[in-house]
Amino acid sequence: EIVMTQSPGTLSVSPGERATLSCRASQSVSSKLAWYQQKPGQAPRLLISGASTRAIGIPARFSGSGSETEFTLTISSLQSEDFAVYYCQQYDNWPRTFGQGTKVEIK
Amino acid sequence: EVQLLESGGGLVQPGGSLRLSCAASGFTFSNSAMTWVRQAPGKGLESVSSISGDGYAALYADSVRGRFTTSRDNSKNTLSLQMDSLRADDTAVYYCTKAAPFYLEYWGHGTLVTVSS
DSSP states (O other), X not given: OOOEEEEOSEEEEOTTSOEEEEEEESSOOXXXXXXXXXXXXXXXXXXXXXXXXXXXXXXXXXXXXXXTTXXXXXXXXXXXXXXXXXXXXXXXXXXXXXXXXXXXXXX | XXXXXXXXXXXXXXXXXXXXXXXXXXXOGGGOOEEEEEEOTTXXXXXXXXXXXXXXXXXXXXXXXXXXXXXXXXXXXXXXXXXXXXXXXXXXXXXXXEESSSSEEEEOXXXXXXXXX
C-alpha cells in the first residue's frame, strides 16, 4: 500500500497570504495525484487532478505541482472560504490512499 | 447537474448487517466507475471499495474484504454497499463518489453508519 504523508498537520495563515501544502508518496505515483478540500460538516470536494489540473469551477488561486513522490498545493492568496482541511490522494494503485490531511486555519 | 444521494445508514449492533444505497443522476451512470469512501469521526478518508462501470470488476480495502460487497444496478442508476459482520471500527460516514475513472470527481453528502451495542 502506498503511504501518503502530508505536511504540516496544521497551517496558520492570515487572509491574503500564500499557503503551501506538501504531500509525499512512499513510492512513485507518477502524476496520479489529486487534492480535495473539506469544510466542516461537508463532503470533500475535488480541487486538483493529475497533480496540476484544476477541477471545473476551482479558482485560479489554487495550483498544484509535482510528480513521482513530491507534490505541492499552493493557495496564492487565502480567502475566508479557503479555511478548511486539505487531503491529497494517489490513484496510481489500489487502494487509493489519502494523506492524513492539512488543516488550514486563520492566523 | 451530477447528484449522488446516499441512504441506508443508521445504528447497528456489532456483527450485524446494513445495506447502503446511492442514487445517481446527471451523468451516464453505466459509463462511470464508482467508489465508496468512508471517514471515521474526526479522522481522515479511506477508500473502501470501487466498482467498474459494467459492474464486473470490484476492488476492496483489506479492512473490509470478505465482509463488504459492492454492486450496481445500471438500469436504476443505483450503487449499493452490502456490509456484513460489522465492527465498531466500521463506524464512519460513508460517501458515494463518481470516479473519473480513478480520482473522485463528485461526492455525495454521506450517510452515517454507527456500529455499537
